[in-house]
Amino acid sequence: MRRRTTERLAIDAALLVLAAAFAVPLVWLVLASVDPLAGLRVRIPHSPGLSNFTGVLNEEITFRPMLNSLLLCGSATALTVAAAALAAYPLSRYRSRFNRPFLLTILFTTCLPITAIMVPVYALFVQTDLIDTMYGTALFMCTSQLPFAIWLMKNFMDGVPMVLEEAAWTDGAGAMQTLRRVVLPLMGPGVMVVTIFSFIMMWGNFFVPFMLLLTPEQLPASVSIYNFFGNRTGQVAFGELAAFSIIYSTPVVLLYILISRRLGGGFALGGAVKG
């Protein structure tokens, strides 16, 4: 038994070292955000205070970009979830020789890097006057998330037994009614996971709005924060930048905690990995 204890101690120690390596940048973020004289180095603030937060809590730096993010990602997520739920229903319920090729194409698309098609997307958006519009950007963000959302949604829908649905069908309900009244309520947690996951992915997305939105007033937080420290000319207020990073990250961290139980363990991309 003693060998066991030593082994466990060694493993604990090794893990704590690794955890510390992962923690250092995060610790810096938290300490710098409450340090009015923050630099790039981790240090205990001499006179901690919330001045960095009050410094960025204004319309230009925080409120407008956050509102833009909310509008952009909120509308794109709503559209993604609606389109994915509709698409998943026939894929999950009907039998057809098109199902398998369609789903394989969807899964294949899930893996394609959106980064690679941003140049033609930009060119297309310029030609169709969608460039620098919130709705155009939201439509594209929705589409880029759609393959994965359909895949997740279909897997969750497969888990809903058809018995209750059969009853609704015999009572004369149509497909759409059955989907809305029976299937979706039964897979509520699944819909929530798809919604939150899509939202998190879009909230953190930098490249798409960076390319497709130009007017400063329309930029979401992911791009405005880049402009904040990307243009590193002159003095950078690292403390304020840290404070804004925390404000910007908080929604996704909270949402992740909300669904982490379902995402953790066997999540692995909603069965995409396990097949």
Add this chain to the structure above:
Amino acid sequence: MSSTLRRGGPLGWLPLTPAVLLLLVFLAGPIGYCVYIAFTNMQLTGTSSTDFVGLANFRRAFSDVNFRNAVWLTLVFTVISSILGQNSLGMALAALMRRASKPVRTVTGIFVIAAWVLPEIVAAFLLYAFFRREGTLNAILGWLHLPTQNWLYTLPILAVSFANVWRGTAFSMLIYSAALNEIPQDVTEAAEMDGATGLRRFWHITLPMIRRSIATNLMLNTLQTLSVFGLIWAMTRGGPGNRSETLPVFMYDQAFLKSFIGYGTAVALLLLLISSLFSAVYLRLIKTEV
């Protein structure tokens, strides 16, 4: 369940329309357009018309020193950060966490996953601060009496690779935790009875049993790493010079900063082709039952 599956009839497939329309217009469309532009000399500015130039963009790419540099750096970035870093570290974390005490397991999980959940740009900013000359890494090295240097200048590709490891390891860790959980207890116990030590057990029993998870995780990590742009762009902008300019950054630079849309898109198309290859292998690997 298959007994109750019905044929929907032509109208039954109507719900697919919004999704299919969006995918055709905003995904298939750009990919098709990508194939077209890659064979033209389209420019962003100027009045010159767009002409079909055949394979000129690709010939130019293969003879371009900067393109070859980008391919090489992409390879380095992918091998270091995805294959060696995220994959191996993720597996080590998952394996160790199973045998650690609960508080340590929880603490480790929280920090590793937090790095993954944070938005890309925040991660870039944090690692930028960490690697800067006056940043924390040098502070720690100085404290240990080890040589310090300006990491983002001397070893930029290594710095962004480590940033990608920091950010992406949680995904591998979660996949391997799930895979390890599915190994039946009695298999490992039998090996333990036979006197196999921890490392031998891991090598001869655990690894072969999670072979499929390893393959899929490597695929997904590689695909994800091939498309990293924001992290590198925000940390180094591909510099100094072009010493951390991977293919996505090179593509952006050529298409937008130098306004060679045709050339940049040819690079994007090559990136798409490489990714498609990986995706195809991935689909074969999971042999999914859809």
